[in-house]
Amino acid sequence: MNPPRRRTSQPPTNLQMSDIARLAGVSESTVSRALKDSPLIAASTRERIRRLAEEAGYVVNPVASSLRSRQSGVITVAVPLVHAREPHLFDPFMMTMLAHLADALGDRGYNMLLAKIAVHQDGWVRRLQQPGRSDGVILIGQSSEHAAINEAARTGIPLTAWGTRMPAQKYPVVGTDNRLGGQLGTEHLIRHGRRRIAFLGDERLPEVAHRHDGYRQALRAAGLKAHPDLLVRSPFSSGDAYASVRALIDGGADFDGVMAASDVIAISAIRAITESGRRVPQDVSVVGFDDILLAEHAHPPLTTVRQELAQGAVKLVDTVIAAIRGEQAESTILPPTLIVRASA
Structure with a gap:
């Protein structure tokens, strides 16, 4: 009579990820993501795959896993x-x-x-x-x-x-729909009686170019002219933007509105305008673009085009x-x- 076969609690040591995938009825990539606790895989599926892997005694080899997936996370x-x-x-x-x-x-x-x-x-x-x-x-x-x-x-x-x-x-x-944003800001200035509106921003950059397109479209629709001398290629940095607006003012430009390509440019413009002795918005109205946190804390609080x-x-x-x-x-x-x- 043969002795009873001894049971062992030791799991097999040569399991592959493909074995777990077959047991779970999913792809190997799904198993890989589930064992990495990726939110791309549903929580219930992650838990089921982890349980199957644990019961089967499968242990992830991080080096082999990285080499297989070629993904770094x-x-x-x-x-x-x-x-x-x-x-x-x-x-x-x-x-x-x-x-x-x-x-x-x-x-x-x-x-x-x-x-x-x-x-x-x-x-x-x-x-x-x-x-x-x-x-x-x-x-x-x-x-x-x-x-x-x-x-x-x-x-x-x-x-x-x-x-x-x-x-x-x-x-x-x-x-963001930059053309529409430039149009919305400029139309707001026009509704408030502004007729000589400066555009501040480098229109050679893709997003700014489309904001400038929207600005020009709003002016055309209102029968107004986009004056070349009121296009200021202001950089985004506050110091450079301030210097650009000071140069516009010191050059004697006549403007009563500003459509800025960013809030930083707009806030810098407000500083330059008020230092020149003019008031915002009584003499010059200013609209920015972005709605950064600083916009509502500017003096005065900045009207702007919000990006989500x-x-x-x-x-x-x-x-x-x-x-x-x-x-x-x-x-x-x-x-x-x-x-x-x-x-x-």
Whole structure:
């Protein structure tokens, strides 16, 4: 008579992820994400897969897992500042967007790698996304680098950008309807009796170009002229913006309204205007763009065109994750909102 077979509590040691996938009736990629506690997988599915893996004695080998997936759990967030004379990251708009992106990435189980692009170098976008270092790229702004971003998109790099649609664009963007925003702000100035309205911002940049288009459209619709001497190519930095408006005033320009391409430019314009002895809004009305936190605390509180940055950050993250997963990533254009305060 044969002795009874002894049971062992030792689980098999040669289980593969494919075995767990077969037991769970899902793909290996789903198992991988579930065992990494990815929010891309439903909580009930994550729990079921974890339980099956535990019962089967499957243990994730982190080195092998990384080599298999070639995914790092990191997304690069890059800020192209090639256009800037002094490429700094402390712009309030930029800091707000970075904070929202960090939250959105964290909520989806990703870490953020931050990069600043101060000068153009061929292939800079491709270098931001390397296997094992970064799974995809989010760009805050297009700067003057549309061609470089397009070239990278053609190679299949998972990327998206905060910005505006451009001709022959190969990459998805998330952004505001900038033409409509420029139009809304300018129409508000016109309704308040302003007839010689200055535009402050560098219209050679993609988003600013579309805000300038909206400004010109509103003027045309009202039978007003866009005076060339009232187009001021102001940089985004507060010091440079202030100097640009002071130069406009010191040059004797006649204007009674300002449509600014950003809140920082608008707040700098208010300072320059009041220092020249004019009052805001009694003599000159000022409208900004962004609705950063400082806008409502300006003196006077700033009328501005709001961009939905929190919603935009979520859309950016979802769009690049879709690209990482090989799905069709679509552009999203969000509607602007005119926020009326005391400056216009």
